[in-house]
Amino acid sequence: MMRESATWVLYACTSFSLGKKQRACIMQGEGDLGEWLKQTGREVARAAGNELKSVAKDKAASYARSMIGEGLKEELGDAAGAVGQAALKEAKKHGKHKAKQLISKYFGGDGIGRPCAYKIGDLRKAVTAARRANHVTGPANREQLMHIGEQHADMKGDIAKQIRRGYMEKTPLTVPMLREMRGMVKDSFHPPVSRLNRTDVIRYIYMTAKHLGWSWSQLEGRTLRKNQPRGCRGSAAPGKDAEPPARALGTASKRKPSAYNLFIKRHMAKNKDGDVRERFTDAVEAWRAGAGRRSGAKRAASTRAHKKAAPARERARVSRLKQTAREEYAERGEDPRVARIRSSRIPKKRTSSRLQGRGMYGYGHSSDSDDE
Secondary structure: OHHHHHHHHHHHHHHOOOOHHHHHHHHHHHHHHHHHHHHHHHHHHHHHOOHHHHOOHHHHHHHHHHHHHHHHHHHHHHHHHHHOHHHHHHHHHHHHHHHHHHHHHHEEOOOEEOHHHEOHHHHHHHHHHHHHHOOOOOOOOHHHHHHHHHHHHOOOOHHHHHHHHHHHOOOOOOHHHHHHHHHHHHHHHOOOHHHOOHHHHHHHHHHHHHHHOOOOHHHOOOOEOOOOOOOOOOOOOOOOOOOOOHHHHOOOOOOOOOHHHHHHHHHHHHOOOOOHHHHHHHHHHHHHHOHHHHHHHHHHHHHHHHHHOHHHHHHHHHHHHHHHHHHHHHHHOOOHHHHHHHHHOOOOOOOOHHHOOOOOOOOOOOOOOOOO
C-alpha cells in the first residue's frame, strides 16, 4: 500500500501546474516518503539486528548497506529516481551507522570477537580450526610451508633464530626439511589445545593475531557466555597488542570498597530475613540516617579542602625557605645572589702536584737529570 501511495503522490505532483498546489503536493510527498523511510529502517533493524551478532565487522556493514539498497529498489521501483541521490545516501549512512553500533557492542578491532566472551570449549574448537586454516596442522604444500617458516622466523627468541638459520636461509630447501621445520614450530609455538586453560588460550589468540596476522574468523557465530568478566566488553580486541589486557583476563585491580559499601555489606549480613530488595532498602535508609554518612561526608569535605589548599601551602613553604636563606646570608655578611651564582659554578680542574714539571706526554726533564 505504501508503494501505491508513493506512486500516486508522484503522479499527482507531475499533473499539477505551478503554484500553491504544486508546493502542497511536494510537502505531502515528502511526508509520505519520510514515513516510508522510517518504516523501512525499522523493518531492516528488526530483520538484521539478530543476524548482525553472528557476522564480522566488514560483513555486517556490507550486509546492512546491501539490504537497505535492495529494500529501496524493491519498494520504490521506478520512483527511486524521483527520491533523489541525497535521500539514498542518507539512508545508507544511517544504516551503516547502526550497523557499526551493533558491531562495536559485540566485536572489536578488525571484526575479531573478544575471546573472553566465549566458553572455553568454543575457544579450543576455534583454536583447532584456526591452526588447520593457517596450515599449522593438516595438509600443506610447499608455498604454505614456506609462509609458516617466514612468519615464525620473524618472531623473537632462540627458536625463531634457529628456524631462520637452520631452515629458511639454507639452499636448497626441500619439502621434507620444511615439514621438519613445521614440526619444530608446532612444538615451540603451538602446544596441544588440551593443555591450555582459559588464560593460556586467550594469550595464544592475542599472540597469533599480533605476530602471525591470524584473523580468527573461527570465533564467528559461536555462543557468547552468559556471565562475562566485567571488563571483557570494553577490552581491546586481538590484533593490537601481543599480550591481552588485564580486563580481558579478569585480573584488573579492583577498587577499594568505600565506607558505604562496607556498611551495606555489614547490614545485609546482620539482617538476612525477608526479601533482598527490602533488606537493601532498609540498609540504604540506615546509612542515610546513621552517623556513617555524616562522618563520610565530613572526611570527603576535609579531603577536598586539603587538596584545594595545597597550592597555598606550597607557596608558604617556599617563602619560609627563602626567608631562612636570607637570614643565614645576613649573619655571614654575604649577598644571597652572589652566593647562588658561586654555588652554581663548575669548579676548575687543578693539576696534581705529582704531574707538575712534566711535559706534554708526562716525560719532561726533572731537576735532578743526569744531563746537568
